[in-house]
Amino acid sequence: MLRIDIISVQPQMFRGFLEESIVARAVKKGACEVNVVDLRDFGEGKWKKVDDKPYGGGPGMLMKCGPWFEAVESCRPDAATRVIMTSPAGKTFTQRDAETFAGLAPLPSPDHLIFLCGHYEGFDARIETLATDRYSIGDFVMTGGELAAAAMVDAIVRLLPGVLGGGPAATASETFGRDGGGLEAPQYTHPPEFRGMKVPEILLSGDHRKIEAWRKAEARRLTEANRPDLLPS
Numbered sequence: 147m148l149r150i151d152i153i154s155v156q157p158q159m160f161r162g163f164l165e166e167s168i169v170a171r172a173v174k175k176g177a178c179e180v181n182v183v184d185l186r187d188f189g190e191g192k193w194k195k196v197d198d199k200p201y202g203g204g205p206g207m208l209m210k211c212g213p214w215f216e217a218v219e220s221c222r223p224d225a226a227t228r229v230i231m232t233s234p235a236g237k238t239f240t241q242r243d244a245e246t247f248a249g250l251a252p253l254p255s256p257d258h259l260i261f262l263c264g265h266y267e268g269f270d271a272r273i274e275t276l277a278t279d280r281y282s283i284g285d286f287v288m289t290g291g292e293l294a295a296a297a298m299v300d301a302i303v304r305l306l307p308g309v310l311g312g313g314p315a316a317t318a319s320e321t322f323g324r325d326g327g328g329l330e331a332p333q334y335t336h337p338p339e340f341r342g343m344k345v346p347e348i349l350l351s352g353d354h355r356k357i358e359a360w361r362k363a364e365a366r367r368l369t370e371a372n373r374p375d376l377l378p379s
């Protein structure tokens with residue numbers, strides 16, 4: 147079973163995420179275990195300090211080494227644990243990474259992930275020595291790493307066996323999925339006509355070969371229009 151530890155100075159931010167989401171369902175089904183560790187428990191002195199001024203000057207505060215090293219050690223990482231630092235300066239997290247961490251890629255999958263959620267101006271650079279990976283969720287800067295960690299954990303956990311109905315095939319044909327990696331074709335449900343907008347005739351035809359061909363062509367059209375960078379070169 148995959149164990150996920152998330153270290154944060156704002157553990158309460160994960161309350162809804164862990165109680166209401168697909169992650170809650172996955173935990174209930176025994177697909178994974180998710181623990182949130184309060185960095186403040188490892189804070190220094192009477193005020194449980196986790197941050198300090200940067201050497202050399204500059205705005206804001208940096209997260210201190212001591213609390214981070216102790217918090218990570220409290221999660222008992224072993225040689226196979228992936229310690230993921232959230233950072234706008236990291237590699238952009240993709241569906242391929244979610245598949246690797248969920249054990250869908252051919253690479254050996256880890257059974258323990260630790261997410262480090264930064265705050266303030268970020269981490270003292272020495273904290274990076276704790277990390278095996280540094281991931282960003284996009285080219286923008288947020289106040290803290292909690293939303294980034296939640297986004298990555300959600301993307302990983304929904305791929306774990308037994309979490310979604312439909313098995314691995316359900317996610318293979320999605321946007322960025324393992325079947326081609328482009329965008330998903332448009333989808334429709336009842337009613338067949340809504341405010342003058344009709345479901346494409348082909349989807350009502352029952353001809354599965356033609357429907358499959360239509361979906362492939364639509365997926366290609368959307369990918370060319372919105373994300374040409376995803377097309378094979």
Ligand SMILES: C[S@@+](CC[C@H](N)C(=O)[O-])C[C@H]1O[C@@H](n2cnc3c(N)ncnc32)[C@H](O)[C@@H]1O
Binds near residue numbers: 233
């Ligand atoms: C205000 S940011 C620090 C930004 C840092 N001073 C810089 O310029 O790279 C505080 C924390 O939010 C998290 N964070 C912000 N944007 C992120 C992103 N796009 N992806 C992942 N984590 C992010 C990281 O944990 C980061 O340490």
